[in-house]
Amino acid sequence: MLSTSFKTEAEAFRVPPTWIPIKPTLHAYIYMWTKKNFGIYFLNSTIISLATAMLSTFFGALAGYGFSRFMFKGRKFLIGFFLATQMLPGVLLVGPYFKLLSKFGLYDTRTGLIIAFLTICLPFSTWMMKGFIDRVPDALDQAALVDGCSRLGVFFRVILPISAPGMVATIIFAFLLAWGDLLWVICLTSTESMVTVTLGIARTVGEFRIIWPMLMSGALMGGMPAIILYLLLQRLLVQGLTAGAVKE
């Protein structure tokens, strides 16, 4: 793939395929950015994924703290509800979303997609944040409460700073979930200016003539943010993924 993205169109269609380009060229990359609106796709994906990740992590942290620290009636039921929402398939919701968003004028907008992505990210973020907050000893809360701090103060001044690495991991995980989605974007957008990276890549499949070097460079660039984020924060992400599932 890496090799194809540096090929000229003619070379990509050689039989047998060349494994290393004879004349490496950046043509495909330049083409994607200048002729194919790839810049717009990238911007859309970034804005939407980032907003979704921030929102879902904030609400997830609140709920995660609630589940982690308080015993109340109906707690098990609510946890079950959060878990069950994780299981719902997107295809159950895209139909009503299509109609609802159209009604409120949010069809084919970034806001509409951000709302839609919350359905994927919020349950996950809650669960992940709960896992991280569970690791913070309750004694810290109690100490701060004794010192006259309110519950909210505890949350914002003690819990959030301590679990900052966990929040970063959760934000990134939610970001990747939103970044990688195709189903919602394909169902809830219609104009070129709202296309995201994944849709930009997937749409070319139906085209009559696929220009593979361009497509491979697009795929590579579409996967890049995920790879970079993962490489940078590998340890945190792995911790986060297992935090919800594994208990020490």
Place this chain on the structure above:
Amino acid sequence: MWTFFVLPGTILLVLVLGFPAFQSILYSIYPEGGGSSYNLNNYSILFSDSVFRQVFGNTVLFVILSVASHLLLGLGVALVLNMEIFAKPLFRLIALLPWVVPDVVVGIIWRWMFDPVYGSFNDLLIKAGLISTHIQWLSNPKLALASVIFVNLWRGFPFVMLILLAGLQSISTVLYEAAAIDGASRWQLFSRITLPGLKKMLVVALALDIVWEVRRFGLIQTMTQGGPGNITEVLSTYIYKQYFQFFRFEYASAVAVVMTAALLMVSLPYIWMISQEE
């Protein structure tokens, strides 16, 4: 006090998720092409539809084979990575990569590699002397579903591996040492200590993986779009087509409701186990 923390998220979930899900159920009992009263016609159409049954069968096959291979490969790699091997962090780093990349990207790359004439997959096999003719991996009806599952195997096993690896690392080494002193064989170590120790992690990995594979959309949409014919059509691509290509909203909703019911049934033991433990 707990309400202040838990309620915002809960209300948000009910609004963005619960309400549309409920609407979908309403659509599904609404007669196609208009009508006055609610009925279950869409469901009877659905269950007598041979395409639906084929798609349902495809999905079951796709999910079972994907998840089973994820478990086997994931467990194998996790066992290897749990040993003291050379450059372990590097291997772990690489092993997880296919999972973080969007499945659309994975799908499109493999579509290119699977290209019968220009793709590198056939070229590699021919050079290795394994095949002599160019194979149509994605357009041959006998091979298409297998090819898609093969790609999904490679793409999806890292998550299972990750969860199982975390499970392996939580098993105390003292247990192994004690058993070794008592003269246990390697197989006994594995079946009496490792597997029981992994039980919970296996349930978690299995449940989440099943749910994700049932919902998988981008991979199939980019590789085959359900074709040739309906050979690789799964529920999610089928429902998408019913909604946005044939505009059969009521019918599509009915299929989606059936799919959701099946998913919830499969994942109920997991949800029950986790929420009781909390």
